[in-house]
Amino acid sequence: MTAESGHGASWVEVTYAGATYDVKIEATAGTYAAGLRWGVSTDDGEPGIVALFDGDTANYSKGVAEPRSVGVSSAGQVVIADWIEYGTSTGSRVAVLDTAGEIRYADELDHGAVLVDISDDGAHIAVSTYESAVRVYNVETGELVGLHRCSVVARPVVEFVTENSATHILVREAASGDRLYSITLDGAVVDESEAVKVRRYVGSFEPDGAADWVEAA
Numbered sequence: 001m002t003a004e005s006g007h008g009a010s011w012v013e014v015t016y017a018g019a020t021y022d023v024k025i026e027a028t029a030g031t032y033a034a035g036l037r038w039g040v041s042t043d044d045g046e047p048g049i050v051a052l053f054d055g056d057t058a059n060y061s062k063g064v065a066e067p068r069s070v071g072v073s074s075a076g077q078v079v080i081a082d083w084i085e086y087g088t089s090t091g092s093r094v095a096v097l098d099t100a101g102e103i104r105y106a107d108e109l110d111h112g113a114v115l116v117d118i119s120d121d122g123a124h125i126a127v128s129t130y131e132s133a134v135r136v137y138n139v140e141t142g143e144l145v146g147l148h149r150c151s152v153v154a155r156p157v158v159e160f161v162t163e164n165s166a167t168h169i170l171v172r173e174a175a176s177g178d179r180l181y182s183i184t185l186d187g188a189v190v191d192e193s194e195a196v197k198v199r200r201y202v203g204s205f206e207p208d209g210a211a212d213w214v215e216a217a
């Protein structure tokens with residue numbers, strides 16, 4: 001969840017295993033901020049790190065092999081996507097930690113390089129994969145409650161938002177890009193942008209040759 005926070009710095013120093021490292025703030029909600037440091041595959045074995053901050057206080061710093069995507073709720077729950085081993089064809093681990101760094105949800109997916117976010121109340125997580133799919137899980141039960149097949153993006157960027165008093169998941173093509181549309185917790189599309197409507201319309205044509213393209217246009 002990305003929202004206003006009292007944490008303005010993009011890089012923050014933390015202590016982990018007796019050494020000092022910098023982590024980059026990637027998600028904020030309320031007074032909480034979640035930061036990460038990618039693992040480095042060297043002989044020194046420099047660790048991947050995920051840290052949670054409440055204001056200027058570090059609640060914890062935990063070692064995670066390859067943390068590449070995080071989200072945080074306004075209650076301080078953090079969702080982490082661990083790519084297991086960067087640069088190889090592996091699955092991904094997804095976990096939700098509470099404010100003390102204890103694991104409240106954990107799963108391992110066959111899909112690599114997933115992107116994640118968590119709802120502001122910490123009840124649901126969204127997991128985006130390279131198969132153009134977004135899965136929504138109930139954190140408490142582990143149940144898959146929603147599945148969305150994205151026809152316009154290979155791996156959509158996901159972000160929980162509140163729209164018209166309802167919890168939706170905003171879908172983008174890139175982290176800094178405009179919204180393509182939103183989906184509900186069960187995966188239904190709402191509020192589709194005009195740009196996506198055009199792309200769907202163009203994609204509906206399947207001409208066989210140059211003459212067919214002229215006729216379609």
